[in-house]
Amino acid sequence: MLSMGLREKKAQRNRDRIIAEAMALFGGSGIGYESTTMEVIAEAADISPSTLYRYFPTKDSIVLASLMRNTAKFSEVFAQRVKELPVERALAEAIFAVLAVEDAEPKHALMVRSILSQSPVARARLWDYLGELQFQLTRQLAECLGKKPDDLSINLTARIALEVLMAAADIWRDSKGKVSSRGTAAQFMRLLREGVVLFPDAGTEDVSKGAVLKKSTKKSPVRKIESRLRSR
Amino acid sequence: MLSMGLREKKAQRNRDRIIAEAMALFGGSGIGYESTTMEVIAEAADISPSTLYRYFPTKDSIVLASLMRNTAKFSEVFAQRVKELPVERALAEAIFAVLAVEDAEPKHALMVRSILSQSPVARARLWDYLGELQFQLTRQLAECLGKKPDDLSINLTARIALEVLMAAADIWRDSKGKVSSRGTAAQFMRLLREGVVLFPDAGTEDVSKGAVLKKSTKKSPVRKIESRLRSR
DNA sequence: CATCTTTTTGGTAGTCACTGTCATTTACTA
DNA sequence: TAGTAAATGACAGTGACTACCAAAAAGATG
Numbered sequence A, B: 001m002l003s004m005g006l007r008e009k010k011a012q013r014n015r016d017r018i019i020a021e022a023m024a025l026f027g028g029s030g031i032g033y034e035s036t037t038m039e040v041i042a043e044a045a046d047i048s049p050s051t052l053y054r055y056f057p058t059k060d061s062i063v064l065a066s067l068m069r070n071t072a073k074f075s076e077v078f079a080q081r082v083k084e085l086p087v088e089r090a091l092a093e094a095i096f097a098v099l100a101v102e103d104a105e106p107k108h109a110l111m112v113r114s115i116l117s118q119s120p121v122a123r124a125r126l127w128d129y130l131g132e133l134q135f136q137l138t139r140q141l142a143e144c145l146g147k148k149p150d151d152l153s154i155n156l157t158a159r160i161a162l163e164v165l166m167a168a169a170d171i172w173r174d175s176k177g178k179v180s181s182r183g184t185a186a187q188f189m190r191l192l193r194e195g196v197v198l199f200p201d202a203g204t205e206d207v208s209k210g211a212v213l214k215k216s217t218k219k220s221p222v223r224k225i226e227s228r229l230r231s232r
Numbered sequence C: 001c002a003t004c005t006t007t008t009t010g011g012t013a014g015t016c017a018c019t020g021t022c023a024t025t026t027a028c029t030a
Numbered sequence D: 001t002a003g004t005a006a007a008t009g010a011c012a013g014t015g016a017c018t019a020c021c022a023a024a025a026a027g028a029t030g
Helices: A006-026 A038-044 A049-055 A059-081 A087-104 A106-118 A120-145 A152-174 A181-194 A223-231 B006-026 B038-044 B049-055 B059-081 B087-104 B106-118 B120-145 B152-174 B181-194
Strands: none
Touching (some): A006 A038, A006 A059, A006 A106, A038 A049, A038 A059, A059 A087, A059 A120, A087 A106, A087 A181, A120 A152, A152 A181, A152 B181, B038 B059, B059 B087, B087 B106, B087 B181, B106 B120, B106 B152
8 A cells, every 4th residue: 555556656657757758848959838739748748638637737837847846955955954053054055955956957957947938827836836935934934933924034034035046046047057056146145144235224214104013003193103113 | 290199099098998897807896817708808898809909918918007007116216216315215215105006005906916816827927027127126226336237236135125025015915904015114124224134154155165256256344243143 | 357446548529818810990191 | 082001800710728528447346
């Protein structure tokens, strides 16, 4: 019961075969993402279109399956490293780990990026997936630091971490693999550490008037609560 | 010649009518995004499907047109304010300006967000649009600060600014409009200013070995702002 | 091994977003 | 008023994706 039966083995074989054939058709020496129909993919993988749709409900899910093999590293590495390292180090290493995978297989990574640039829907899926990653990371960070998941500083940190990851990958892709993505990420981290952030340290109050958080009441004369809330 | 002829007037009327009818059908008391076919929209707007496709090449472009009316404020306000204010203030005001528009029309904003959650393709378009915004902002910032557009600190600043904008909007949406988006944005800015950023100040080099960028040889002054690292 | 059940597969028909073409109508112009 | 260029609408596709049903394959049971 524990070992895979003939059924599951076949299914796994089919899944791998579909991804391989599809990616070959999509990028590189193939015919491009848009002009590769699901029928063609099915034919290349020796199954019927119906069955293909049963394995992958949408065309872009094939690309996503390929992409997730890389990004899955993130949460994994972070969860492991955070046990023995300070949070910020674990975060950095998780970022480097994902980028290292892409560095190791530049052809595959560039192909995925190429497909992404061809298909808005694929991009949408990636975005959704990043949202999930962010959600997950937020919870992990909250747990490590003993804060609530809806803490704004946690939220911001998770967002920025993933933004650094994406930014480094973007710049790497734009340079066609010439600049090291890990180097770029390291520079971003240094910039963050040094405080490049361009935000005013005063005067935001008048612009964001009425910016009271949560259930703070409608009592108008409590302007000072604002500063108390934000000074923490 | 300069004044709009009958043709352009009619076209404008059609555009407005299409957007209005479509948005009514998509959200709120309508029948939802997916189940509203282009044919139905055409019928509601009193034109043929062919003509509808001539006005809006894709279904999601109708949503996007509605969304852009808000986000267009960003570059506009920034370009204007940066003339008389320091860059960081102008950036903050641009963010607040966009959020203010959403605050002013919460029903419309929530509807757009609802549609976005229904359609991956619409999300993809929004993402693409954000990419353009980021590109534009990067150039604007570079010009203001006298740096090259491919400067990493510029790149990072633009990304973070838009991330703050999106984050505030996200949180506002998740709270169904209860928390002030401008207040949240202000808090994010404060956190950034105080240096919440969780990144190590040493040891990144060994992980990102070989990560040498153009002029990265320049060793920067080590400012340890990190003393305030969130260790609570 | 034969039989029964469950899962997997393939085929068929349909919906809908979107494209291309072409004749017709409509707004502008000489 | 006639002529031109643009806008429109009808029609016929293509391709992603869905729903449905019958046949084949895998597993369980006698």
